[in-house]
Amino acid sequence: MLPRIAQIALDGAAxxxxxxxxxxxxxxxxxxxxxxCRVTVSFGRGDSKRQGIILSVEESEPQHKLKALYSVTDSxxxxxxxxxxxxxxxxxxxxxxxxxxxxxxxxxxxNYRMTDFYAVNPDFSAESLLDEAEKECFDFL
Numbered sequence: 001m002l003p004r005i006a007q008i009a010l011d012g013a014a015x016x017x018x019x020x021x022x023x024x025x026x027x028x029x030x031x032x033x034x035x036x037c038r039v040t041v042s043f044g045r046g047d048s049k050r051q052g053i054i055l056s057v058e059e060s061e062p063q064h065k066l067k068a069l070y071s072v073t074d075s076x077x078x079x080x081x082x083x084x085x086x087x088x089x090x091x092x093x094x095x096x097x098x099x100x101x102x103x104x105x106x107x108x109x110x111n112y113r114m115t116d117f118y119a120v121n122p123d124f125s126a127e128s129l130l131d132e133a134e135k136e137c138f139d140f141l
Contacts, residue, residue: 006022036053
């Protein structure tokens with residue numbers, strides 16, 4: 001069985017770096033990674049997390065080593081095939097990036113910006129490991 005490869009348009013790509021990027025779809029994301037779904041990927045040498053959208057999926061042998069998708073944001077595609085074709089057309093005929101075109105078609109109110117969220121591990125017990133000053137700080141946070 002050939003590996004599945006997603007062609008991704010990345011959010012925030014400058015015009016000179018705006019192209020389709022290939023990412024390997026891990027087995028655990030194979031069902032949910034569909035064209036039109038937003039995804040999180042690692043990008044660049046620093047492996048910074050970036051948001052993107054799957055433009056197409058193909059089964060083929062990769063020509064070089066590919067990074068894998070980190071996660072799929074949507075449970076179902078937010079853009080259909082016709083909208084993805086329109087994004088391609090806009091990229092070619094209007095002075096915009098792939099994701100600028102995608103952004104114009106995303107439903108209003110859809111949160112497309114990534115935010116970091118931090119939480120305490122539910123298995124962590126502050127009582128046994130922290131002294132009094134650390135407990136106060138922990139409770140404050």
